[in-house]
Amino acid sequence: MSLQYKFPEDFWWGSATSATQIEGAACEGGKGENIWDYWYSKEPNRFFDEVGPETTSDFYHQYKEDIIRMKDIGHNTFRFSISWSRLIPGGEGQVNQHAVNFYNDMINELLKNNIEPFLNLFHFDMPKELQDIGGFENRKVLELFKDYAKKCYELFGDRVKKWFTFNEPIVPVEGGYLYDFHYPNIVDARRAFQVGYNTMIANALAIREFRNHSIEGGQIGIILNLTPSYPRSQNPADLEASQMADLFFNRSFLDPAVLGEFPEDLIEVLKKHGQLPTFELADKALLKENTVDLLGINYYQPRRVKAKEHLPNPYGPFMPDWYFDNYEMPGRKMNKYRGWEIYEKGIYDILINLKDNYGNIDSFISENGMGVQDEGRFIENGKIQDDYRISFIEGHLKWLHQAIEEGCNSKGYHLWSFMDNWSWLNAYKNRYGFFSVDLKTKKRTAKKSAYWIKEVSKNNGF
Template sequence: MKHQFPKDFWWGAAASGPQTEGRLPNDSKGASIWDHWYQTNPEKFFQGQGPNRTTQVITHFQEDLNSMEEIGFNSFRTSIQWSRLMPEGRGAVDQAAVAFYHRYFDEMLARGIEPFVNLYHFDMPMALQNEGGWLNRETVTAFAEYAQVCFDLFGDKVNHWFTQNEPIVPVEMGYLYQQHYPAVVDLAQAVQVGYHEALASALAIQKFRRSGCKGTIGIILNLTPTYPKDPQNPADQSAAVIADAFFNRSFLDPAVKGTFPKELVEIVDDLGIRPVTTAEDLAVIRNNTVDLLGVNYYQPRRVQQKHSPKQAMQPMPEDYFDAYDWPDKKINPYRGWEIYEKGIYDTLINLRDNYNNIPCFISENGMGVEDEERFKNEEGVIEDAYRIQFVKDHLAYVHQAIQEGAHCLGYHMWAATDNWSWLNAFKNRYGFISIDLDTQKRTIKRSGYWFKEVIRENGFDA
């Protein structure tokens, strides 16, 4: 049986500026929260590897793009670093950064690779963080101005724009679970941060449409389908609805529908932590929804009704549900995440049925594995059969969803190359293309050659 995909399907992979670009000696990039955190607490980063090194895309992007061209990518997502383009987050634009991004996008286009460009990938300029970051309404205005600069500079080369990648992550990891800077635990602040991110996205979309730029603008969301322990148990079902409202619909609903989920609004009102809003800003969110939705899918969330006692001194999302450990799960032991391929299908069908079948694509999906060098063959190619199976199994469900009417336009794996990953640095490798950090040599993995055949055939045999 052949899994054949639609004509002009987007085949490629994703990356981000802060996870790939690195820094050159004496370069003019401003500090982001990651640069600052690494400078003040390098011990938090796996093996002390910080954002200054990454995979040196600034000087090696042609090699990366050559490998992507060999595989056959017709599209590739990366991000502009706000603190590279505008070192203080507002005001002066760095001309060296402008030249780099122009050359980067030109080189993609010359190879037949459509640039998909994201504006924010967890990399708040430190100058703005010092003023409160996403807690400060002025940061929202600064982001909209930054977006306008990007549209003006690069709008003739970029047809697919995205405002933010996984905006729930700065909320969760920065203001609840202490994995991103500023690493505080405060649900009220988390709610305000999330509201400001949603508003910033809508204002950027408004700027895009008023600018007359060609193409589309969207957002990238990590949609983690929520499954109740017992679908027939109303208490488990209710717990799943609330978890979904916190972690999925908090950004999915405003991005696509222009509204916030009522379950979440009721909770924040009950707790007395409704964010500071204005009627004008709510109208901006309502009237500036996305054209296109990127779907990052890695794992499901499984929950049950609340049985355990409240753990935190202050409110947390987990006050409303307990995690459920499904005994039949498959696990990626390196990342600790459940592998559940059908979740990608369920996500696409949910968008079909409950979100007006918005045009979407799989913007990330992949598995990180430690110490992949042990799988290198005599020719120096990493034999990552596990990654091939992972992608194949997920693509089969993407194909099924498309056959059943889901409006899915493409598949991008995370990631194009191995790259630096926040506090985990290079602990897990994700790419179709391996990178030797000592020599910076790029080598296509076995999965990359398999993906090349998938792209050439626009499908694969089941």
């Protein structure tokens, strides 16, 4: 059959997930408490249907069968995260041998099935004891993160070649320190920017440790949720609003990760509002010398903005939103189940920007996906007919293909996610997987999209 969209040789087909969202076994195998376990125990009402992280999708017990399912639908790569609080309960000190055995077995099982493991060190799940001393506000925690990273390289670096320091490091900043949708529920921009700054110092420390460890054939990267900012119009005020949104939400992490320095414009804005984080003199060289080899890009929806309609409240806390308002473009295409805009070309715009302004760094789509509520509505002949997900993926892959044709260094596509998983405050409200998960029995059932991606992967295109 002739393929209209053929992808490069050795393209990475797979999916992504994180420890807290699929492992379950939150109180088993010697695991320590992370901020999600703690917050759920205190305020279960803030989680959809009061479903917490204690069992989730039970990957901890079912990983062998799940990996066979991955192989069956054509995965050649799979990104997961290590739970810091499982590997080193409390975040420092002794390594938990139960956790080492679990992660070793999982990695070996992936390799046995010809699926390359992509290992991410941190995905929103700070050990509770470290959050109690300030989390990434505290420089001591950066050193502990470096020690944790080093321990992971020693334990798993003989088999794992693709490493990532952080997934979406801006999200704990936004959720935990600005907009109140993650623990510790602080609303304080100065502390938010300190956490963001320190996270990038932790990133550089972990990269330096990785290079010292010299994993043969290894690459280390970071995974960023890059959301293009589109102005309402070409009016200068709208253009400036979109540049400011881009500065706060994209360049704040992209520039230090890839270029080794924070944007001057961002430093100026924070200085103007008295929001600059504290730093150490050695930080500048550390950032410059320890940039990423590989960039994971998470893309779900665009950000559309316009100039402010009203002046910000001078008595309210400083927010990035002092510089723009969100804009709902009339006639935009929507995922009506999730309330998010679908704009497939965004994937292309991100990659062209990386090619033009970031040295065309090696990258891949590390997350893209469509969350839908009550997917049981679409069951026919025992399986969910998720044609909406197939068309969503197809639309994004066409623009990804276009970017590659134009010389962008994109190496792969990972769907979020392999199976329905627990999504922080939303728990299981919106389902994203190639496989559905029955919350009572934990039974997995392939959706129509699983059969579709199997063919795409087999043909390396469609």
